[in-house]
Amino acid sequence: MKTRNVLVGIGLLSVGVWLINLWLYPYGQMNVWNMRNELVFLTGILAYSMMGLIMVLALRPKILEPMFDGLDKMYHLHKWAGIWAIIFAIAHYLIRESKGILLLFFEKGGKKGAGGNIDLPWFFEWLRSFKGDAKDIGEIMVWVLAAVLVITLCRKIPYHIWRYTHKLMGIIFIAIAFHTIVLSPPTFWTQPVGWLFAVITVVGVVASVISLFGWIGKKHQHSGKILNITRHENDLIEIDCELKGEWHHKAGQYAFLNHRYFSGAHPFTISSADCGNDCVRFSIKDLGDGTHRLFTHAKVGDPIRVEGPYGEFIL
Template sequence: MKNLYLTSVGIIFLCILIWLQAEPDLLNNSTLMQWRSPLIQITGIISTLLLTLVMILALRLPQIERLTAGLDKSYRLHKWLGIYAVVFGAIHWLLAIVPKQLVRYGVMERGAKPNLTIDPDSFYATIHSLRGGAESLGEWTLYLFIALILIALFAPIKYQRFKFIHKLMAITFLFIAYHSLVLLKHAYWDDIITPIVIGTVVIGVFSALFSLFGLIGKRQQYQGTVTSIQYDEQNKTTLIDIDAPKWPGHTSGQFAFLTLAGEEPHPFTITAAGGSKGNTQRNRTSVQFLVKALGDFTSTIHQRLEIGKKVTVEGPYGHFNFNDNKPQIWVAGGIGCAAFKARLAELKQLDRPEPILFYYCTENPSPQLIRDLESATYGTNVEFHVVDNRLHDFLTIGDIKRHNGDILHSSVWFCGPTTFSTAIQQQLRDEHFDMQHFHTELFDFR
């Protein structure tokens, strides 16, 4: 994730460097009013650039997922870029409004207006006449966008309203795009920053329309039929098998969105190994989910489903692929064991000499699930441990070191609750562990 943020910062700095070419006299400015105009421009450009990146990241495109090493990381970056876009938008607004008010109350002197001669027959004359409306539209759109961001981040709303809010965000981006193009400084028209801004806005508009027309994820959606449902009363989990004839295949550690008729899509880890695209093995079209009862939907999914029911599966997504040549340490918290269950099935077909330590941590141990995981380790180089949190404290890195003293030369693969992940990561940092070898999925998409 760190590399993704550094790349985003690099894109912003590159944009600023290009913009500076259009402001050769910037450092000669001596008053706030002289600095105000260029700063309004660059904060607006950066905000629009960030919003375009936000729109692109929301499209669930396979190419973008590969660049970000997983859809979960795409959405985390999407979230934070959206927040920073609003921050720059707010600074842009403050630069536009506050100096005007200071001049109005006599605190500051109005700066000299540039002597701009406009050819009445030029295209810019038409654009210039729209500036007043574009300014007002941008101001009110910013208010709306901030409100939508706050609701999306903090309000306890269901997916349908969450989805509606994001549709509104796409609409507000169209207004922001109009505001950005109309109010782009005329002095920039002969510089490279102008086609860059126009190109950015056009890409953002296409991304917004892609979202508004409901095309996100459409190419990754496959119709399937429920073939098996097994509910574990003790562990409150439901094992679901789905046959999706056109499913392209998946690898262990990936996840998919499952949609029932009349319900919103929910992401679940795929728990059974499956063939890669182009593979003809029998189970390639089979998709299996192990669903833990954690909310209204997951608690009743075994009652809503029945054999032969049609569902939609969208995916596969994720890059939790166990792809390294190090001794591995697996830590599963509760239903996080699903990703490792699929990998255990793959290991029997692979020649992997490196040892693996597998810790399954649970407050509701199911004898059947434990037997299934334990039997799946037979014939592999996996050492399996169950941590019953009713009897023992939560697993720590100290516990792991007692089994594997050479933790610094291992990779750690984690799937479980966020608080558990945070604790494990902090303990690893205390051990001076190279966090590039810590791998996890970020299932919090809000």
Template sequence: MKKITWVGVATFSLAGLTYFIPQWNVLLAAHDSWWPLAKEFILFSGVTAWMFMTLAMILSLRLPVIEAATGGLDKGFVLHKWSGIIALVAGVMHWLMEIVPKWMAQQGWVTRPAKPRRIDAGAADWPLELASTGQSIAEWAIYVLIILCVVSLVKKIPYSFFRFVHKIFPLVYLSVTFHAITVLAKTTWWLTVSSWIIVILAAIGSIAAFMSLFQRIGKSRKRSATVARIEHNEDMIDVILQTEKPMHFRSGQFAFVRFGNDKEPHPFTIASSPDNPCMLRFVIKALGDDTWRLFTDLRQGDTAEVEGPYGCFDFTSSAKRQIWVAGGIGITPFLSRLTVLAQKGGSVTPIDFWYCGRKGIPEGLKEICHKANVLLHVIDTSRQKRLDKRMLSEAISSGEKVGIWFCGPASFGHSLQRGLKDKSIEFHCDSFSLR
């Protein structure tokens, strides 16, 4: 099971445990109607929604320990996305179960049981008032959360607008957290361990939210840089950045780069060798408006800001043989690794490198593969059939322990991975989809 699946299952299990500890006796008791069970569903869905919102906030911190737990920042982005979707679904169900039964009672379709009278008439009313305020705030937060998720999932909405709207999420989280804490004030949950779980996670999530609001996430990993060299090659640019401070990285990792006065950074794989941490090479293909503008406007001497390194696509494996597959611009992480191996006199582990592109062999690739002792296979997709799972399977002996590293179009990677179900085969890939 993937690491992010384990993290998701653990989060759901923690939500269930947090709910069941104080409510177990209520669930086991006999009930005359379904109304008390509806209340329990409201509590459970609310805890689940808030727990996954907390997970989304923690993932946004981009901490090394989080990368290790999810298998890389790119996998963390996938989990972040699904945490938002699960939080939205559970939150909407929580909201609907809160208002629909009341509306049905108003219509006379169901009978709502009378609320128990308060015996402690002299007790303070502030917990109830706080809970009511928190509920009103949370209701509006749900509306905003729905809008945020729609903007995040609709790919046709520009990425710049998505990034801008996404910055509102910490405020939504803080609003829902206020609701969660104030609801506890009128329950007996404070007498159980569940209250400690909620308070601790609320503190961590709130810290993450404030760090996001004040743009402190990734601050310690940022480096100022200058464009030292730039080369144009048809629809690609080869950029060398000189950083003020060294950025120690491993081959296959990536960084967020913001050039000049760009409002938002973009992730690019580092194509240079880790031996010189102050000189970072990025090979960027002009695919969208932002990268096309770089292609036409970026000049030597321009400033840049680099944040990183990130990712676990680092060729670390116990496999007896490695197979690399690059599609087009997906060659960049392999360029870094090839440089390292060439400097060391060649790879000891057998490596087959399949490069698939429309324009033949990139300049210098054959030479550096020879120096790195890597067997190169080139497929010109403008004239040949694209590499498929059958061709790749034929290159692997039955039961052979092989590690496959793929970088290229997502659809290409999925088609290869679906055909390689052998447990002895490791499949490594990065996903740069931030939505």
């Protein structure tokens, strides 16, 4: 499944539920204020849908690997879904803040028709008492997301800084979920757009909790130690690892290696055959801060943790 197809599909789903809302609760007369209002809704739906997608992909679910031809393709989708989520979030904020400029040229007016309000259970009414807080949180999160986008796209920013910003994505999503639930129009919750929001919120919050507690890939992790190290002249190091528990892999797959010299787990291609002895070899090039520290300081007996195997490119 191609990244573009998934992103287009999410976009069409978002536009579809937005159009259903517009059809169910039409305006008596369309004007610039109503158009602004609907663009705020549309960009918000698009941003939240993309956010839900990136939270699911962040869990590295193995069940989705065959569908996307491997975790590397899922990461590519994760990256672009994140970029588009931030773009839509910024657009959502800018359109929302355009009121002052529009007032210079247009008179205020054009409220939703009579069908635009419904009675909601007490829980939703109680949530709406936090409208001011939700607006403030939403504005803060836009600036945070903009900073995350800059850090992601700027190659000069060190990996460990990028990693820490992404560790915060769980908190960011929960904050955005609060903003979305509190500020969504009451009519949303009786139709597909509200149902979509409910699914995204539940799945996204669960994914956020898993991420914040460091449980991603937990059941696929194996602790172990370095059994042998071979350093080559071309800045290449081969590390043989002995793992606890049953380990099996296929040629062409890769795994995440975590060593104390790394700021988090790094993916490396497995360069050994599966001999059924719960051992795995990684051939690692000295290319960055973490791999350089590994190349110069790693020694036999060092504890390591391996997560995987991943990959659908089977040789």
